[in-house]
Amino acid sequence: MIELKHVRCGIGEQQFHYDLQLPEGEIVAVMGASGAGKSTLLNLLAGFVKPDSQVHGEGEIYLGGERVDTLEPSQRPMTSLFQEHNLFAHMSVYQNLALGIRSNLKLTTQEQRQVEQALEQVGLANMAGRLPKQLSGGQRQRVALGRALVRRKPLLLLDEPFSALDPALRHDMTMLLKTLCQQHQLSALVVTHEPRDALALAQQVVFIAQGRVHWQGTSEDFLQQTDAGIKAYLGENC
Amino acid sequence: MFKLRSWHAFSGISFLLVLLPLLTAVGAFLSYTEQAQWSLYMQESYTWRVVWFSWWQATLSTVISLVLALLVARSLARRTHFIGRWLMLRCFSVALVVPSIIAVYGIILLHGKQGYMNQLWHWLGGQPRSYVYGLVGILLAHVFFNLPLAARILLQRLEAIAPETWRLSSQLGMSSTDLWRHIEWPHLKGVLPQLAAMIFALCFTSFAIVMTLGGGPKATTIEVAIFQAIRFDFDMAKAVYLSLLQILFCGFILWCGLRLGRPIDMFASQGVGHSQLSLRPDTQSLMGKLHDTAVLLLATLLVLVPLVAVVIAGINDAWLQVLIDVRLWRAFVNSLWVALSSALLSLLMAWGLVLAQRYWRRHHPFAAEAVEWTGSIILVVPPLVLATGLFIGLRPHVDVFAINLYVVVLVNSLMGLPYMLRVLSVAYIKVSSDYDRLCSSLAIYGWQRLHQVEWPILRRPIGLAMALVAAMSAGDLGVVALFGSPDIQTLPLLMYQRLGSYQADAAGVTAVLLLGLSLTLFLVLERVLGGPRD
DSSP: OEEEEEEEEEETTEEEEEEEEEOTTSEEEEEOOTTSSHHHHHHHHHTSSOOOOOOTTSSEEEETTEEOTTSOGGGSSEEEEOSSOOSOTTSOHHHHHHTTTOTTOOOOHHHHHHHHHHHHHTTOGGGTTOOGGGSOHHHHHHHHHHHHHHHTOSEEEEESTTTTSOHHHHHHHHHHHHHHHHHTTOEEEEEOSOHHHHHHHOSEEEEEETTEEEEEEEHHHHHHOOOHHHHHHHOTTO | OHHHHHHHHHHHHHHHHHHHHHHHHHHHHHHHTTTOOHHHHHHOHHHHHHHHHHHHHHHHHHHHHHHHHHHHHHHHHHOTTOTTHHHHHHHHHHHTTSOHHHHHHHHHHHHSTTSHHHHHHHHTTOOOOOOSSSHHHHHHHHHHHHHHHHHHHHHHHHHTSOHHHHHHHHHTTOOHHHHIIIIIHHHHTTTHHHHHHHHHHHHHTOHHHHHHHOOSTTSOOHHHHHHHHHHTSOOHHHHHHHHHHHHHHHHHHHHHHHHTOSOOOTTTTTTOOOOOOOOOTTSSOHHHHHHHHHHHHHHIIIIIHHHHHHHHHHOSTTHHHHHTOHHHHHHHHHHHHHHHHHHHHHHHHHHHHHHHHHHHHHHOHHHHHHHHHHHTHHHHSOHHHHHHHHHHHHTTTSOTTTTHHHHHHHHHHHHHHHHHHHHHHHHHHHHHHHHHHHHHHHTOOHHHHIIIIIHHHHHHHHHHHHHHHHHHHHTOOSHHHHSOOSSSOOHHHHHHHHHHTTOHHHHHHHHHHHHHHHHHHHHHHHHHHHOOOO
């Protein structure tokens, strides 16, 4: 179970307040209008944003029964993946993955094997020596996924990971993500704007509006919703 | 047809204004080549000592400024909530327009024999030492100017690093060393060669600082040697020889700089330091805090304290006596006139050249390129060398001491020209690509176009450029010293004389007035011409 107990934070003028329970081992789509607070939810989970001062029993975050909001970002059992800037431009694909295991890049033979395996799983086995600039946008996100695999953290936080890609490529990547999550029994929170991606990828949808969880349910239900806020977000075509 | 001719004339005058002084100077140099006893100069150990010192002090200044700037930029990037941050960045941004003589004065107040440092040292039980005149003083002054410049450019680079990168680094648990190796250094190293080239060129041609703090047999650069040859030895041939040597070296330095990449804009870092949120994972450790405190204190000591010392020294009883002195106000008016004229002339020259460049860009890209080179001549023939050429070339024909302010204006506007030209040509290209089609479809031409479309876009960069040229010209102490006569004073010259004649109180008041003039010119012109900020 992934649980946020009345986690509050204010950024500028805007107030965010999340009270949320999500099953583990599933992919959850996080949807909502721009600025509604989707990224803030992920940033709070990852520890990039600190919650406001807490009252006892409130503002706590749990993952699989363990309290995580007291941990530093690097100690939390999760891996983030952004729309871009996931890679270090001057490092090879291999080094970018190796960074996920040890930041001085000195790997044991066994760890080197892990990196090679991860590269195979994301379909980049023959590109280990390339630099990010020699890769396409989709390949770069594959590298980032590869690093998420070698980090072996149970929860993935993906903030519009494939929004910058073409529709066909986005579909491929979505499928790859789904396969990897199933193979490695990972949970994932995916911020996306595409209802189709959400349907293809996620069993659950969390809809955020004005800094709060507005609606939560299965992805099939989500598309059938008669809720005015959701209908306004999805538009007439869906 | 009339329109075409009017800009032709405008551009033509600009070209003449840029090229005539240069041709006069070169002609003057060439007329002396037969008299000059080259082989004699070549053999003189003095010449080689001067050449060696020029390169040595510029190398040291560059290395020290850059290393300190890297440390300062990193500490500023880490300490987004440090209280003095705003003040420090503000001081850094105006340090560039502080007149050299004021920086020198501040450094003497701090490091001179009766300076604060020696007082502190004495209080601690040591004997006062004299270290400010010579290499140490020159380095302190060069660091005063170049540390802020470099630190701002580097800080801008650090602030351009994507927030995702910092988040990623905190998730990967990177240490401060890792951050430096994997994030900061890769982001900074690209700009270092050009930055080094720029600082080196500035230090290699910094005349006023070396004249005031150096000048002895051990600490003289080529430009100061030229000055001494003219003013003290009346040896024109030697001045010509040294000038040609300086042109050769400056050409070489420029060539090296261009091979390292496109020159960076030394004023591009306006508005740096606004990011409020530090996402870095390495801001909490005690060692990091101690390190940053030490670095920022050092930067304060090197840059802020000299300025504060100048202001403190200006608060004394000599106010009235100085302010009722007519000479001071004549000098003040002259400086103000020099500043405004230089800024305006520089703008007009640049505008004329840019119009020609715009016309040629379509058909003769090579000619458009040549325009840029024409405007950058001052980088190869530095101000003091150009002034030397003019001095020698004009002396037989006119009373050079009577026209000194005009020469000061001309040389200062040429100094601002490379920057002015780049600012204008970049802005013009943008206006052109954004609005050419729209303007022709709406039939907006000529004056209407200038007034309605171009000015609102151009005024910001023009305002900043003119503010800088004006402030720098107000503080100029190169050309004016060479052409200086007792009758025609400027504030920096007056300040220089008072500094030399031990009128401490009068010097203090003059310094505050000069500093005030430069800063006011800079801030007012930037605001007034640049227009309201968004």
